[in-house]
Amino acid sequence: MARRNAPEINAGSMADIAFLLLIFFLVTTTMDVDTGLTRRLPPPIEEPLEDIPEVRQRNVFQVLVNANDDLLVEGEPMDVGNLREEAKNFIIGDPTFQDPEMPEGKLTKVPLLGEMMVSKQIISLQNDRGTSYDMYIKVQNELVAAYNEVRNEYAQRKFGKTMKQLETAAELSEKAELQIDAVKDVYPQRISEAEPKNAGE
Amino acid sequence: MSKFKKKKDGGQPAISTASLPDIVFMLLFFFMVTTVMREVDLKVEVKRPVATEVNKLERKSLVSYIYIGAPKTKYADQFGTADRIQLNDAFATKNDIIQFVEAEREQTNPAEVPLMTFSMKVDKESEMGIVTDVKQELRKANALKINYSTYKSDKIEN
The missing domain is CATH 3.30.420.270 (Nucleotidyltransferase; domain 5)
Structure with missing residues:
Protein backbone atom coordinates (compact mmCIF):
# COMPACT_ATOMS: atom_id res chain seq x y z
CA MET A 1 0.00 0.00 0.00
CA ALA A 2 1.18 3.40 -0.82
CA ARG A 3 1.62 6.02 1.85
CA ARG A 4 -1.75 7.67 2.40
CA ASN A 5 -2.04 11.26 3.45
CA ALA A 6 -4.67 12.00 6.03
CA PRO A 7 -7.09 14.25 4.17
CA GLU A 8 -6.84 17.83 5.33
CA ILE A 9 -10.04 19.31 6.69
CA ASN A 10 -10.99 22.35 4.72
CA ALA A 11 -11.00 25.27 7.08
CA GLY A 12 -11.99 27.79 4.47
CA SER A 13 -15.51 28.23 5.80
CA MET A 14 -14.35 28.73 9.37
CA ALA A 15 -13.96 32.42 8.71
CA ASP A 16 -17.54 32.61 7.48
CA ILE A 17 -18.84 30.94 10.61
CA ALA A 18 -16.81 33.25 12.81
CA PHE A 19 -18.02 36.28 10.89
CA LEU A 20 -21.58 35.15 11.34
CA LEU A 21 -21.09 34.91 15.10
CA LEU A 22 -19.34 38.25 15.14
CA ILE A 23 -22.16 39.97 13.32
CA PHE A 24 -24.69 38.37 15.62
CA PHE A 25 -22.93 39.79 18.65
CA LEU A 26 -22.51 43.17 17.04
CA VAL A 27 -26.22 43.39 16.43
CA THR A 28 -27.47 42.11 19.77
CA THR A 29 -25.18 44.06 22.04
CA THR A 30 -24.75 47.62 23.11
CA MET A 31 -21.41 49.24 23.62
CA ASP A 32 -22.36 52.13 25.85
CA VAL A 33 -21.01 52.15 29.35
CA ASP A 34 -23.60 53.00 31.91
CA THR A 35 -22.77 56.28 33.46
CA GLY A 36 -24.90 58.67 35.37
CA LEU A 37 -25.46 60.79 38.41
CA THR A 38 -26.02 58.60 41.43
CA ARG A 39 -28.38 59.97 44.03
CA ARG A 40 -30.06 58.83 47.20
CA LEU A 41 -33.72 59.56 47.67
CA PRO A 42 -34.96 60.52 51.11
CA PRO A 43 -36.87 57.75 52.87
CA PRO A 44 -40.65 57.90 52.55
CA ILE A 45 -42.52 59.99 55.09
CA GLU A 46 -45.11 57.85 56.83
CA GLU A 47 -47.02 60.70 58.41
CA PRO A 48 -46.39 64.40 58.57
CA LEU A 49 -43.68 65.09 61.09
CA GLU A 50 -44.75 66.82 64.26
CA ASP A 51 -41.83 69.08 64.61
CA ILE A 52 -39.97 69.69 61.42
CA PRO A 53 -36.41 70.55 62.34
CA GLU A 54 -36.02 74.22 61.70
CA VAL A 55 -33.35 75.21 59.25
CA ARG A 56 -32.20 78.76 59.36
CA GLN A 57 -32.43 80.80 56.23
CA ARG A 58 -28.72 81.54 56.23
CA ASN A 59 -27.88 77.84 56.07
CA VAL A 60 -29.96 77.24 52.97
CA PHE A 61 -28.93 77.87 49.41
CA GLN A 62 -32.16 77.93 47.54
CA VAL A 63 -32.31 76.93 43.90
CA LEU A 64 -35.62 77.12 42.06
CA VAL A 65 -36.27 76.07 38.49
CA ASN A 66 -39.56 76.98 36.86
CA ALA A 67 -41.47 75.52 33.94
CA ASN A 68 -39.62 77.74 31.48
CA ASP A 69 -36.28 76.41 32.70
CA ASP A 70 -35.44 79.72 34.36
CA LEU A 71 -33.23 79.60 37.39
CA LEU A 72 -33.85 81.53 40.59
CA VAL A 73 -31.00 81.28 43.04
CA GLU A 74 -31.38 82.82 46.49
CA GLY A 75 -34.16 85.01 45.13
CA GLU A 76 -32.31 86.23 42.08
CA PRO A 77 -32.44 85.07 38.47
CA MET A 78 -29.27 83.44 37.35
CA ASP A 79 -27.67 81.72 34.41
CA VAL A 80 -26.74 78.04 34.81
CA GLY A 81 -23.19 79.00 33.93
CA ASN A 82 -22.81 80.98 37.15
CA LEU A 83 -24.47 78.47 39.41
CA ARG A 84 -21.36 76.45 40.12
CA GLU A 85 -19.36 79.47 41.28
CA GLU A 86 -22.19 80.72 43.52
CA ALA A 87 -22.74 77.28 45.02
CA LYS A 88 -19.02 76.95 45.70
CA ASN A 89 -18.94 80.28 47.50
CA PHE A 90 -21.85 79.15 49.61
CA ILE A 91 -20.40 75.73 50.42
CA ILE A 92 -17.07 77.18 51.49
CA GLY A 93 -18.84 80.00 53.30
CA ASP A 94 -17.17 82.27 55.76
CA PRO A 95 -14.19 80.66 57.51
CA THR A 96 -15.04 82.38 60.79
CA PHE A 97 -18.77 81.57 60.49
CA GLN A 98 -19.60 85.13 61.59
CA ASP A 99 -21.06 86.44 58.34
CA PRO A 100 -24.87 86.51 58.78
CA GLU A 101 -25.33 85.83 55.05
CA MET A 102 -23.28 82.64 55.10
CA PRO A 103 -24.03 79.33 56.85
CA GLU A 104 -23.34 78.74 60.51
CA GLY A 105 -20.70 76.40 61.79
CA LYS A 106 -21.11 73.37 63.96
CA LEU A 107 -18.46 71.69 66.04
CA THR A 108 -17.97 68.27 64.50
CA LYS A 109 -15.54 65.46 65.02
CA VAL A 110 -13.68 64.78 61.81
CA PRO A 111 -11.31 61.84 61.34
CA LEU A 112 -7.62 62.84 61.30
CA LEU A 113 -8.40 66.51 61.80
CA GLY A 114 -10.06 66.30 65.22
CA GLU A 115 -12.84 68.59 66.30
CA MET A 116 -13.48 71.51 64.03
CA MET A 117 -16.16 73.87 62.87
CA VAL A 118 -18.07 72.50 59.89
CA SER A 119 -20.50 74.55 57.88
CA LYS A 120 -24.17 73.66 58.25
CA GLN A 121 -24.81 74.30 54.58
CA ILE A 122 -27.75 72.77 52.77
CA ILE A 123 -28.60 73.22 49.12
CA SER A 124 -32.30 73.13 48.49
CA LEU A 125 -33.41 72.34 44.97
CA GLN A 126 -36.96 72.78 43.87
CA ASN A 127 -38.29 72.24 40.40
CA ASP A 128 -41.58 72.54 38.65
CA ARG A 129 -43.45 69.69 37.00
CA GLY A 130 -42.88 71.43 33.69
CA THR A 131 -39.13 71.77 34.04
CA SER A 132 -37.30 69.91 31.34
CA TYR A 133 -35.23 66.92 32.40
CA ASP A 134 -32.27 68.32 30.52
CA MET A 135 -32.31 71.46 32.66
CA TYR A 136 -32.79 69.46 35.84
CA ILE A 137 -29.73 67.33 35.08
CA LYS A 138 -27.73 70.44 34.24
CA VAL A 139 -28.57 71.99 37.60
CA GLN A 140 -27.88 68.75 39.46
CA ASN A 141 -24.63 68.41 37.61
CA GLU A 142 -23.51 71.93 38.49
CA LEU A 143 -24.33 71.40 42.16
CA VAL A 144 -22.45 68.12 42.32
CA ALA A 145 -19.60 69.74 40.44
CA ALA A 146 -19.51 72.56 43.01
CA TYR A 147 -19.16 70.04 45.83
CA ASN A 148 -16.53 68.09 43.96
CA GLU A 149 -14.48 71.20 43.26
CA VAL A 150 -14.65 72.41 46.84
CA ARG A 151 -13.61 68.99 48.10
CA ASN A 152 -10.82 68.78 45.59
CA GLU A 153 -9.42 72.14 46.60
CA TYR A 154 -9.63 71.23 50.26
CA ALA A 155 -7.96 67.86 49.73
CA GLN A 156 -5.25 69.53 47.72
CA ARG A 157 -4.63 72.06 50.48
CA LYS A 158 -4.76 69.65 53.41
CA PHE A 159 -3.28 66.49 52.00
CA GLY A 160 -1.61 67.63 48.81
CA LYS A 161 -3.67 65.30 46.66
CA THR A 162 -6.85 65.59 44.65
CA MET A 163 -9.81 63.39 45.54
CA LYS A 164 -9.11 61.19 42.58
CA GLN A 165 -5.52 60.64 43.68
CA LEU A 166 -6.74 59.89 47.19
CA GLU A 167 -9.23 57.38 45.86
CA THR A 168 -6.49 55.61 43.96
CA ALA A 169 -4.31 55.64 47.05
CA ALA A 170 -7.17 54.38 49.23
CA GLU A 171 -6.99 50.99 47.57
CA LEU A 172 -3.62 50.48 49.23
CA SER A 173 -3.56 52.59 52.35
CA GLU A 174 -6.00 53.12 55.16
CA LYS A 175 -4.73 56.60 55.72
CA ALA A 176 -5.93 57.80 52.34
CA GLU A 177 -9.32 56.30 53.10
CA LEU A 178 -9.50 58.30 56.31
CA GLN A 179 -8.42 61.38 54.44
CA ILE A 180 -11.30 60.91 52.01
CA ASP A 181 -13.70 60.53 54.92
CA ALA A 182 -12.30 63.65 56.50
CA VAL A 183 -12.81 65.74 53.38
CA LYS A 184 -16.30 64.37 52.94
CA ASP A 185 -17.11 65.17 56.56
CA VAL A 186 -15.86 68.72 56.27
CA TYR A 187 -17.93 69.33 53.14
CA PRO A 188 -20.82 66.88 53.27
CA GLN A 189 -22.92 66.80 50.14
CA ARG A 190 -26.35 67.98 51.18
CA ILE A 191 -28.65 68.48 48.24
CA SER A 192 -32.21 68.45 49.42
CA GLU A 193 -35.06 68.20 46.96
CA ALA A 194 -38.33 69.73 47.98
CA GLU A 195 -41.60 67.97 47.47
CA PRO A 196 -42.86 68.88 43.99
CA LYS A 197 -45.16 71.84 43.48
CA ASN A 198 -46.89 73.37 40.54
CA ALA A 199 -45.48 76.83 40.27
CA GLY A 200 -44.49 79.29 37.61
CA GLU A 201 -47.06 78.37 35.03
CA MET B 1 14.83 35.44 -20.71
CA SER B 2 14.92 33.40 -17.56
CA LYS B 3 12.99 36.12 -15.79
CA PHE B 4 9.90 35.57 -17.90
CA LYS B 5 10.06 31.84 -17.51
CA LYS B 6 10.00 32.00 -13.78
CA LYS B 7 6.86 34.02 -13.70
CA LYS B 8 5.08 31.64 -15.97
CA ASP B 9 5.51 28.46 -14.01
CA GLY B 10 5.36 30.02 -10.53
CA GLY B 11 2.19 32.05 -10.92
CA GLN B 12 0.87 34.34 -8.20
CA PRO B 13 1.14 32.51 -4.90
CA ALA B 14 -2.25 32.49 -3.19
CA ILE B 15 -2.39 34.51 -0.02
CA SER B 16 -2.97 32.18 2.86
CA THR B 17 -6.27 32.82 4.56
CA ALA B 18 -5.66 30.24 7.24
CA SER B 19 -5.23 32.90 9.91
CA LEU B 20 -8.38 34.77 8.96
CA PRO B 21 -10.59 32.76 11.34
CA ASP B 22 -8.19 33.53 14.15
CA ILE B 23 -8.41 37.23 13.47
CA VAL B 24 -12.17 37.14 13.29
CA PHE B 25 -12.39 35.09 16.46
CA MET B 26 -10.21 37.62 18.19
CA LEU B 27 -12.60 40.37 17.14
CA LEU B 28 -15.52 38.25 18.24
CA PHE B 29 -14.10 37.69 21.69
CA PHE B 30 -13.30 41.36 22.00
CA PHE B 31 -16.90 42.26 21.33
CA MET B 32 -18.25 39.52 23.58
CA VAL B 33 -16.18 40.78 26.48
CA THR B 34 -16.71 44.50 26.05
CA THR B 35 -20.42 44.55 25.40
CA VAL B 36 -23.57 43.74 27.24
CA MET B 37 -26.61 42.06 25.80
CA ARG B 38 -29.37 44.45 24.90
CA GLU B 39 -31.90 43.47 27.51
CA VAL B 40 -35.00 45.24 26.37
CA ASP B 41 -36.60 46.39 23.22
CA LEU B 42 -36.97 50.12 23.68
CA LYS B 43 -40.43 51.40 22.95
CA VAL B 44 -39.79 54.94 24.03
CA GLU B 45 -37.39 57.43 22.56
CA VAL B 46 -34.57 58.00 25.00
CA LYS B 47 -31.93 60.59 24.23
CA ARG B 48 -30.00 60.94 27.42
CA PRO B 49 -28.64 64.29 28.56
Whole structure:
Protein backbone atom coordinates (compact mmCIF):
# COMPACT_ATOMS: atom_id res chain seq x y z
CA MET A 1 0.00 0.00 0.00
CA ALA A 2 1.18 3.40 -0.82
CA ARG A 3 1.62 6.02 1.85
CA ARG A 4 -1.75 7.67 2.40
CA ASN A 5 -2.04 11.26 3.45
CA ALA A 6 -4.67 12.00 6.03
CA PRO A 7 -7.09 14.25 4.17
CA GLU A 8 -6.84 17.83 5.33
CA ILE A 9 -10.04 19.31 6.69
CA ASN A 10 -10.99 22.35 4.72
CA ALA A 11 -11.00 25.27 7.08
CA GLY A 12 -11.99 27.79 4.47
CA SER A 13 -15.51 28.23 5.80
CA MET A 14 -14.35 28.73 9.37
CA ALA A 15 -13.96 32.42 8.71
CA ASP A 16 -17.54 32.61 7.48
CA ILE A 17 -18.84 30.94 10.61
CA ALA A 18 -16.81 33.25 12.81
CA PHE A 19 -18.02 36.28 10.89
CA LEU A 20 -21.58 35.15 11.34
CA LEU A 21 -21.09 34.91 15.10
CA LEU A 22 -19.34 38.25 15.14
CA ILE A 23 -22.16 39.97 13.32
CA PHE A 24 -24.69 38.37 15.62
CA PHE A 25 -22.93 39.79 18.65
CA LEU A 26 -22.51 43.17 17.04
CA VAL A 27 -26.22 43.39 16.43
CA THR A 28 -27.47 42.11 19.77
CA THR A 29 -25.18 44.06 22.04
CA THR A 30 -24.75 47.62 23.11
CA MET A 31 -21.41 49.24 23.62
CA ASP A 32 -22.36 52.13 25.85
CA VAL A 33 -21.01 52.15 29.35
CA ASP A 34 -23.60 53.00 31.91
CA THR A 35 -22.77 56.28 33.46
CA GLY A 36 -24.90 58.67 35.37
CA LEU A 37 -25.46 60.79 38.41
CA THR A 38 -26.02 58.60 41.43
CA ARG A 39 -28.38 59.97 44.03
CA ARG A 40 -30.06 58.83 47.20
CA LEU A 41 -33.72 59.56 47.67
CA PRO A 42 -34.96 60.52 51.11
CA PRO A 43 -36.87 57.75 52.87
CA PRO A 44 -40.65 57.90 52.55
CA ILE A 45 -42.52 59.99 55.09
CA GLU A 46 -45.11 57.85 56.83
CA GLU A 47 -47.02 60.70 58.41
CA PRO A 48 -46.39 64.40 58.57
CA LEU A 49 -43.68 65.09 61.09
CA GLU A 50 -44.75 66.82 64.26
CA ASP A 51 -41.83 69.08 64.61
CA ILE A 52 -39.97 69.69 61.42
CA PRO A 53 -36.41 70.55 62.34
CA GLU A 54 -36.02 74.22 61.70
CA VAL A 55 -33.35 75.21 59.25
CA ARG A 56 -32.20 78.76 59.36
CA GLN A 57 -32.43 80.80 56.23
CA ARG A 58 -28.72 81.54 56.23
CA ASN A 59 -27.88 77.84 56.07
CA VAL A 60 -29.96 77.24 52.97
CA PHE A 61 -28.93 77.87 49.41
CA GLN A 62 -32.16 77.93 47.54
CA VAL A 63 -32.31 76.93 43.90
CA LEU A 64 -35.62 77.12 42.06
CA VAL A 65 -36.27 76.07 38.49
CA ASN A 66 -39.56 76.98 36.86
CA ALA A 67 -41.47 75.52 33.94
CA ASN A 68 -39.62 77.74 31.48
CA ASP A 69 -36.28 76.41 32.70
CA ASP A 70 -35.44 79.72 34.36
CA LEU A 71 -33.23 79.60 37.39
CA LEU A 72 -33.85 81.53 40.59
CA VAL A 73 -31.00 81.28 43.04
CA GLU A 74 -31.38 82.82 46.49
CA GLY A 75 -34.16 85.01 45.13
CA GLU A 76 -32.31 86.23 42.08
CA PRO A 77 -32.44 85.07 38.47
CA MET A 78 -29.27 83.44 37.35
CA ASP A 79 -27.67 81.72 34.41
CA VAL A 80 -26.74 78.04 34.81
CA GLY A 81 -23.19 79.00 33.93
CA ASN A 82 -22.81 80.98 37.15
CA LEU A 83 -24.47 78.47 39.41
CA ARG A 84 -21.36 76.45 40.12
CA GLU A 85 -19.36 79.47 41.28
CA GLU A 86 -22.19 80.72 43.52
CA ALA A 87 -22.74 77.28 45.02
CA LYS A 88 -19.02 76.95 45.70
CA ASN A 89 -18.94 80.28 47.50
CA PHE A 90 -21.85 79.15 49.61
CA ILE A 91 -20.40 75.73 50.42
CA ILE A 92 -17.07 77.18 51.49
CA GLY A 93 -18.84 80.00 53.30
CA ASP A 94 -17.17 82.27 55.76
CA PRO A 95 -14.19 80.66 57.51
CA THR A 96 -15.04 82.38 60.79
CA PHE A 97 -18.77 81.57 60.49
CA GLN A 98 -19.60 85.13 61.59
CA ASP A 99 -21.06 86.44 58.34
CA PRO A 100 -24.87 86.51 58.78
CA GLU A 101 -25.33 85.83 55.05
CA MET A 102 -23.28 82.64 55.10
CA PRO A 103 -24.03 79.33 56.85
CA GLU A 104 -23.34 78.74 60.51
CA GLY A 105 -20.70 76.40 61.79
CA LYS A 106 -21.11 73.37 63.96
CA LEU A 107 -18.46 71.69 66.04
CA THR A 108 -17.97 68.27 64.50
CA LYS A 109 -15.54 65.46 65.02
CA VAL A 110 -13.68 64.78 61.81
CA PRO A 111 -11.31 61.84 61.34
CA LEU A 112 -7.62 62.84 61.30
CA LEU A 113 -8.40 66.51 61.80
CA GLY A 114 -10.06 66.30 65.22
CA GLU A 115 -12.84 68.59 66.30
CA MET A 116 -13.48 71.51 64.03
CA MET A 117 -16.16 73.87 62.87
CA VAL A 118 -18.07 72.50 59.89
CA SER A 119 -20.50 74.55 57.88
CA LYS A 120 -24.17 73.66 58.25
CA GLN A 121 -24.81 74.30 54.58
CA ILE A 122 -27.75 72.77 52.77
CA ILE A 123 -28.60 73.22 49.12
CA SER A 124 -32.30 73.13 48.49
CA LEU A 125 -33.41 72.34 44.97
CA GLN A 126 -36.96 72.78 43.87
CA ASN A 127 -38.29 72.24 40.40
CA ASP A 128 -41.58 72.54 38.65
CA ARG A 129 -43.45 69.69 37.00
CA GLY A 130 -42.88 71.43 33.69
CA THR A 131 -39.13 71.77 34.04
CA SER A 132 -37.30 69.91 31.34
CA TYR A 133 -35.23 66.92 32.40
CA ASP A 134 -32.27 68.32 30.52
CA MET A 135 -32.31 71.46 32.66
CA TYR A 136 -32.79 69.46 35.84
CA ILE A 137 -29.73 67.33 35.08
CA LYS A 138 -27.73 70.44 34.24
CA VAL A 139 -28.57 71.99 37.60
CA GLN A 140 -27.88 68.75 39.46
CA ASN A 141 -24.63 68.41 37.61
CA GLU A 142 -23.51 71.93 38.49
CA LEU A 143 -24.33 71.40 42.16
CA VAL A 144 -22.45 68.12 42.32
CA ALA A 145 -19.60 69.74 40.44
CA ALA A 146 -19.51 72.56 43.01
CA TYR A 147 -19.16 70.04 45.83
CA ASN A 148 -16.53 68.09 43.96
CA GLU A 149 -14.48 71.20 43.26
CA VAL A 150 -14.65 72.41 46.84
CA ARG A 151 -13.61 68.99 48.10
CA ASN A 152 -10.82 68.78 45.59
CA GLU A 153 -9.42 72.14 46.60
CA TYR A 154 -9.63 71.23 50.26
CA ALA A 155 -7.96 67.86 49.73
CA GLN A 156 -5.25 69.53 47.72
CA ARG A 157 -4.63 72.06 50.48
CA LYS A 158 -4.76 69.65 53.41
CA PHE A 159 -3.28 66.49 52.00
CA GLY A 160 -1.61 67.63 48.81
CA LYS A 161 -3.67 65.30 46.66
CA THR A 162 -6.85 65.59 44.65
CA MET A 163 -9.81 63.39 45.54
CA LYS A 164 -9.11 61.19 42.58
CA GLN A 165 -5.52 60.64 43.68
CA LEU A 166 -6.74 59.89 47.19
CA GLU A 167 -9.23 57.38 45.86
CA THR A 168 -6.49 55.61 43.96
CA ALA A 169 -4.31 55.64 47.05
CA ALA A 170 -7.17 54.38 49.23
CA GLU A 171 -6.99 50.99 47.57
CA LEU A 172 -3.62 50.48 49.23
CA SER A 173 -3.56 52.59 52.35
CA GLU A 174 -6.00 53.12 55.16
CA LYS A 175 -4.73 56.60 55.72
CA ALA A 176 -5.93 57.80 52.34
CA GLU A 177 -9.32 56.30 53.10
CA LEU A 178 -9.50 58.30 56.31
CA GLN A 179 -8.42 61.38 54.44
CA ILE A 180 -11.30 60.91 52.01
CA ASP A 181 -13.70 60.53 54.92
CA ALA A 182 -12.30 63.65 56.50
CA VAL A 183 -12.81 65.74 53.38
CA LYS A 184 -16.30 64.37 52.94
CA ASP A 185 -17.11 65.17 56.56
CA VAL A 186 -15.86 68.72 56.27
CA TYR A 187 -17.93 69.33 53.14
CA PRO A 188 -20.82 66.88 53.27
CA GLN A 189 -22.92 66.80 50.14
CA ARG A 190 -26.35 67.98 51.18
CA ILE A 191 -28.65 68.48 48.24
CA SER A 192 -32.21 68.45 49.42
CA GLU A 193 -35.06 68.20 46.96
CA ALA A 194 -38.33 69.73 47.98
CA GLU A 195 -41.60 67.97 47.47
CA PRO A 196 -42.86 68.88 43.99
CA LYS A 197 -45.16 71.84 43.48
CA ASN A 198 -46.89 73.37 40.54
CA ALA A 199 -45.48 76.83 40.27
CA GLY A 200 -44.49 79.29 37.61
CA GLU A 201 -47.06 78.37 35.03
CA MET B 1 14.83 35.44 -20.71
CA SER B 2 14.92 33.40 -17.56
CA LYS B 3 12.99 36.12 -15.79
CA PHE B 4 9.90 35.57 -17.90
CA LYS B 5 10.06 31.84 -17.51
CA LYS B 6 10.00 32.00 -13.78
CA LYS B 7 6.86 34.02 -13.70
CA LYS B 8 5.08 31.64 -15.97
CA ASP B 9 5.51 28.46 -14.01
CA GLY B 10 5.36 30.02 -10.53
CA GLY B 11 2.19 32.05 -10.92
CA GLN B 12 0.87 34.34 -8.20
CA PRO B 13 1.14 32.51 -4.90
CA ALA B 14 -2.25 32.49 -3.19
CA ILE B 15 -2.39 34.51 -0.02
CA SER B 16 -2.97 32.18 2.86
CA THR B 17 -6.27 32.82 4.56
CA ALA B 18 -5.66 30.24 7.24
CA SER B 19 -5.23 32.90 9.91
CA LEU B 20 -8.38 34.77 8.96
CA PRO B 21 -10.59 32.76 11.34
CA ASP B 22 -8.19 33.53 14.15
CA ILE B 23 -8.41 37.23 13.47
CA VAL B 24 -12.17 37.14 13.29
CA PHE B 25 -12.39 35.09 16.46
CA MET B 26 -10.21 37.62 18.19
CA LEU B 27 -12.60 40.37 17.14
CA LEU B 28 -15.52 38.25 18.24
CA PHE B 29 -14.10 37.69 21.69
CA PHE B 30 -13.30 41.36 22.00
CA PHE B 31 -16.90 42.26 21.33
CA MET B 32 -18.25 39.52 23.58
CA VAL B 33 -16.18 40.78 26.48
CA THR B 34 -16.71 44.50 26.05
CA THR B 35 -20.42 44.55 25.40
CA VAL B 36 -23.57 43.74 27.24
CA MET B 37 -26.61 42.06 25.80
CA ARG B 38 -29.37 44.45 24.90
CA GLU B 39 -31.90 43.47 27.51
CA VAL B 40 -35.00 45.24 26.37
CA ASP B 41 -36.60 46.39 23.22
CA LEU B 42 -36.97 50.12 23.68
CA LYS B 43 -40.43 51.40 22.95
CA VAL B 44 -39.79 54.94 24.03
CA GLU B 45 -37.39 57.43 22.56
CA VAL B 46 -34.57 58.00 25.00
CA LYS B 47 -31.93 60.59 24.23
CA ARG B 48 -30.00 60.94 27.42
CA PRO B 49 -28.64 64.29 28.56
CA VAL B 50 -24.95 64.87 29.18
CA ALA B 51 -23.22 65.56 32.46
CA THR B 52 -19.66 65.94 33.62
CA GLU B 53 -19.76 64.65 37.19
CA VAL B 54 -20.77 61.11 36.42
CA ASN B 55 -20.15 57.85 38.20
CA LYS B 56 -19.84 54.55 36.47
CA LEU B 57 -22.49 52.01 37.32
CA GLU B 58 -20.82 48.94 38.71
CA ARG B 59 -22.36 45.49 39.08
CA LYS B 60 -24.74 45.47 36.14
CA SER B 61 -26.68 42.57 37.63
CA LEU B 62 -27.80 44.80 40.48
CA VAL B 63 -29.06 47.56 38.24
CA SER B 64 -32.64 47.79 37.04
CA TYR B 65 -33.75 50.24 34.43
CA ILE B 66 -36.73 52.50 34.15
CA TYR B 67 -37.20 54.22 30.81
CA ILE B 68 -39.12 57.43 30.38
CA GLY B 69 -39.74 59.22 27.13
CA ALA B 70 -42.17 59.80 24.30
CA PRO B 71 -43.31 56.59 22.54
CA LYS B 72 -41.49 55.82 19.31
CA THR B 73 -43.27 56.79 16.12
CA LYS B 74 -44.58 53.31 15.40
CA TYR B 75 -46.35 53.24 18.77
CA ALA B 76 -47.46 56.87 18.60
CA ASP B 77 -50.95 56.24 17.19
CA GLN B 78 -51.64 53.71 19.92
CA PHE B 79 -50.02 55.39 22.89
CA GLY B 80 -49.88 59.05 21.89
CA THR B 81 -46.93 61.33 22.07
CA ALA B 82 -46.97 62.24 25.74
CA ASP B 83 -44.11 60.89 27.85
CA ARG B 84 -44.58 57.33 29.00
CA ILE B 85 -42.85 54.97 31.37
CA GLN B 86 -41.45 51.69 30.12
CA LEU B 87 -40.65 48.85 32.47
CA ASN B 88 -39.09 45.73 31.00
CA ASP B 89 -40.72 45.31 27.63
CA ALA B 90 -44.01 47.08 28.12
CA PHE B 91 -45.47 50.48 28.69
CA ALA B 92 -46.45 51.05 32.27
CA THR B 93 -48.00 53.62 34.51
CA LYS B 94 -46.55 54.94 37.71
CA ASN B 95 -48.76 52.55 39.68
CA ASP B 96 -46.82 49.59 38.31
CA ILE B 97 -43.55 50.76 39.73
CA ILE B 98 -43.91 49.34 43.22
CA GLN B 99 -44.71 45.96 41.73
CA PHE B 100 -41.78 46.24 39.37
CA VAL B 101 -39.45 47.01 42.27
CA GLU B 102 -40.73 44.00 44.18
CA ALA B 103 -40.31 41.74 41.16
CA GLU B 104 -36.75 42.94 40.66
CA ARG B 105 -35.99 42.30 44.32
CA GLU B 106 -37.32 38.77 44.06
CA GLN B 107 -34.77 38.04 41.37
CA THR B 108 -31.88 39.30 43.44
CA ASN B 109 -29.93 37.58 46.12
CA PRO B 110 -31.50 38.79 49.41
CA ALA B 111 -28.10 39.78 50.76
CA GLU B 112 -27.58 42.12 47.84
CA VAL B 113 -30.97 43.80 47.83
CA PRO B 114 -29.68 46.90 49.66
CA LEU B 115 -27.12 47.36 46.92
CA MET B 116 -29.66 47.47 44.15
CA THR B 117 -29.72 50.58 42.02
CA PHE B 118 -32.58 51.82 39.91
CA SER B 119 -31.27 53.62 36.90
CA MET B 120 -33.60 56.08 35.26
CA LYS B 121 -33.01 56.50 31.57
CA VAL B 122 -34.97 59.58 30.77
CA ASP B 123 -35.22 61.48 27.54
CA LYS B 124 -33.86 64.98 27.86
CA GLU B 125 -36.99 66.45 26.32
CA SER B 126 -39.16 64.94 29.03
CA GLU B 127 -40.75 67.06 31.67
CA MET B 128 -39.90 66.64 35.30
CA GLY B 129 -43.51 65.92 36.29
CA ILE B 130 -43.40 62.27 35.28
CA VAL B 131 -39.87 61.87 36.63
CA THR B 132 -40.97 63.25 39.98
CA ASP B 133 -43.91 60.84 40.05
CA VAL B 134 -41.57 57.93 39.43
CA LYS B 135 -39.23 59.14 42.14
CA GLN B 136 -42.09 59.38 44.62
CA GLU B 137 -43.16 55.83 43.77
CA LEU B 138 -39.60 54.60 44.21
CA ARG B 139 -39.52 56.24 47.60
CA LYS B 140 -42.74 54.50 48.55
CA ALA B 141 -41.23 51.21 47.46
CA ASN B 142 -38.17 52.04 49.52
CA ALA B 143 -35.88 51.87 46.53
CA LEU B 144 -33.75 54.83 47.44
CA LYS B 145 -30.60 54.24 45.46
CA ILE B 146 -31.18 55.77 42.08
CA ASN B 147 -29.13 56.90 39.16
CA TYR B 148 -29.93 59.42 36.48
CA SER B 149 -28.44 57.91 33.39
CA THR B 150 -26.42 60.42 31.39
CA TYR B 151 -23.66 60.47 28.89
CA LYS B 152 -20.29 61.60 30.08
CA SER B 153 -18.79 64.67 28.55
CA ASP B 154 -15.90 66.85 29.56
CA LYS B 155 -17.71 70.08 29.15
CA ILE B 156 -21.30 71.07 28.69
CA GLU B 157 -22.43 74.25 27.11
CA ASN B 158 -25.12 76.08 29.00
